[in-house]
Amino acid sequence: MNRKAQRSQGDIFRRRALVIGIVLALLASACIARLSYIQLFSAESMAQAATASRTVTKPLQSQRGTIVDTNGVVLAQSVERYTVYADQKAVADFKPVDCKGDNQSVCHSIDGKNVNAEGAAAVAKLLAPVLGMNTMELGGKLVGESRYVVLKKNVVPAVKRSIDKLHLSGVINYELTSKREYSDKDGLLGGVLGGVDDSGAGVAGIEKMTNASLVGKDGSVRYQRGANGQEIPGTRTESEQPVDGGKVKLTIDWDTQWYVKKALQDAKKKTGADWGIAVVEEVKSGKIRAIADTDTYAAGSDGAKMNASKAVTTVFEPGSTGKLITAAGLLQEGLHKPTDKFQVPYQTEVNGQTYHDSHEHGLQNLTLAGILKESSNVGTVMASKNYTLKQRYDYITKFGIGQSTGLNFPGESRGQLAPYQSWDLRTRNTVLFGQGYSASALQMTNVVATIANKGVRCGQSIIESSTDADGNDTTPSANQPVRVIDESVAGELMDMMESMASQYKNVASIKGYRIAGKSGTAQVADSSGALNNHIGDFIAAIPADNPRYVVTVVLMNPDGIYGGITAGPVVATIGEFLMQKYEVPASSARKNAIPTEW
Structure with a gap:
């Protein structure tokens, strides 16, 4: 009985072993069949899948382009x-x-x-x-x-x-x-250069204005990586090299910018002004060689990104410098000649509105040239008796007020000039002496540059040249030159401006060079609307006999108030530097000045 039981158990074991062996053999056959199938029919696709799982595409970052000054000095670059x-x-x-x-x-x-x-x-x-x-x-x-x-x-x-x-x-x-x-570590040009965001895109100033030229084109590389993410040598299949952004060359001269900024900051300290603005423009080309304010935001800083240059964004009533536009219109329209005679009192009344000069005086015998020299509000109103409202508006507009400078600078202001049909009884005459409208320092600089350029208003520019990542020329076009007044009228105005500037020869002169300029002073409303602030400005073309540059200086709330006294010396300091730096020939002696009195 025991032997039978033992044989029965042995049979069971053998049968189970046989079944397991058969199952294992079938599994092995299936694996062999599967491997054979993969080897014969799916090897390529499996290899491709394995390769694909190891293959990555890595972007190759391009560098943003450079910004340089007119002499090639690097102002901004990506490292x-x-x-x-x-x-x-x-x-x-x-x-x-x-x-x-x-x-x-x-x-x-x-x-x-x-x-x-x-x-x-x-x-x-x-x-x-x-x-x-x-x-x-x-x-x-x-x-x-x-x-x-x-x-x-x-x-x-x-x-x-x-x-x-x-x-x-x-x-x-x-x-x-x-x-x-x-390069702008001391805030010499921060508000103009602006800055970029975390992605490297321009968000303010020149960086934003020329972003399309400065951005590069990223590349990529495709390769297989190992277990630790490293590139497997010899596995690169595709590669596209990045292309760096283009180059933007400014009209700004870095040396001139530095000097102008320093002169302006010195003037702010000396006069106690709240802030100052200065502009240097090349007469014949409209190129801006320096544009400064007393802010000290370093380029690329949050301050520079949030505060564009006051020279293009801040507007103010130009005050008596606006009389140049009135004089130009009167001469161009044939309403007066520079030698026309006037008897000018301290004050006058027109349509129930009283106008007076900056200081009391008796009856003055002045020519039109003398009215400009003395900067007489009353004389300007008297001379404009037949100067229509439309003509007043048209000439302010022709000289660029209320118009774009053509720079397309982010945040640029056109100034404010209401249609003449909406002028009240007072504004109709205050516009004659630079009140009732507002302009930027850039715009007022171009008013004098137009006169100095024989009556032709050039489009201003701050970009001298630019290219993009593909090497295409992307230089923006400046506004086309347009004649505003006849050359003869411009010549008469330059003579009249030279007489005006001569009044400040003790504080605003340049040895060996004649200056044709105009000072201005205007009251400015504060945050409450009260006229508690004042602007003092001075704009000059140098040299008067062969103008090369126009220099504008504007000071807010300087001690001394009057532009000729406060801003005039700064213009002379900058002008002297320009004459020396650019080796401008000395002026010839002045002859046959237009009479200012009779």
Whole structure:
């Protein structure tokens, strides 16, 4: 009985073993069949899938283009920087290779000694001194499961090369980035250059104005990566190199800008002004050689991005400098000649409105040239008796007030000039002496430049040339030159302006050079609407006999009030610098000046 039981159990075991063997054989046959099928029919697709899983496309960042001054001095450029990041999983698996003399290209050491650590501790000991970080702090960042943890941004190329020598490829990696750097450390041109945002796009000033020219074209590279994310040599299949952005050349002369800024800041300190503006324009071309205010926002700073240059954004009533426009209209329309005679009292009344001069005086026998020289409000109103409202409006407009300068500068103001049909009884006459409308320093500079350029108003420009990433010419077109007054009228006005400027020869003169200019003073409303502020300005064409430059200086609330006294000396200081820097020939003696009195 026991023998039968034993045989029965043995049979059962054998049968089970046979079944299991058959099953295993079938499974093995299936695997062999599957492998054979894959090898014969799906090998290519499987290989492609494996390759695809290892293949990545990595963007290659382009650099933003450069901004330079008229002489090629670099004002803004993007420099190569790197973001260093870690693969925490690769860090955890990192085991340093001891240096043995013949493996220097792959081994790891610290001051010639073995690392004696593994994982995050080893990587931190190697990397912390190079990145200038605390070892413990860095070690904490290296621990985790992420494949991408930023360790440090804006790493310079020299540090990146030092990291390369640590042989941590696949564990520690980089991304090429860029940093925008400016020569404008002291805020000489901050409000004009503006700045870029975190993505590198221009958001203010020249950076925004010329963004399309400055942006580059990113490239890319396609390759297979290993288990630790490193590039497998020889696997690159596609590569498109990045193309850096173009170049923007400004009309600004950096040396002149520096001097003008300094002169303006000195004037603010000396006169106690709230702020100041200065502009230098080349007469025959309309090119802006300097544009400054007393703000000191460094280019690229938040202040520079939020506060554009006052020279293009701030408008004010020009005051008596606006009388130049009135005199130009009166002469051009044939209503008067420079020698026409007037008896000018201290004050006069027109349509129930009283107008008076800046200081009391008796009856003055003045020519039209004398009215401009003395800057008489009353004389200007008297001379304009037959000067229609439309003519007054038209000439203010022709000289560019209420019009775009053509710069297309972000935040630029056109000024404010209401239609003449809406002028009240007082404004009809205050516009004759620069009140009742507003203009920017750039616009008023071009008023005098138009007269100095023999009556032709040039479009102003601040971009001398520009190209984009593809090398295309992207230089913006300036407004086309347009004649505003006849050359003979412009010549008469220059003579009249020279007589006016001669009044300030003790405070605003340049040895060897004649000046044709006009001062202005105007009351300005404060935040409450009360006329508690005042503007003092002076605009001059230098030299008067062959104008090369127009210089404008505007001061808000200076001690001394009058523009000739406060802003005039600053114009002369800047003018003297210009004459020396650009080696302008000295003026000839003045002859046959138009009489100002009778």
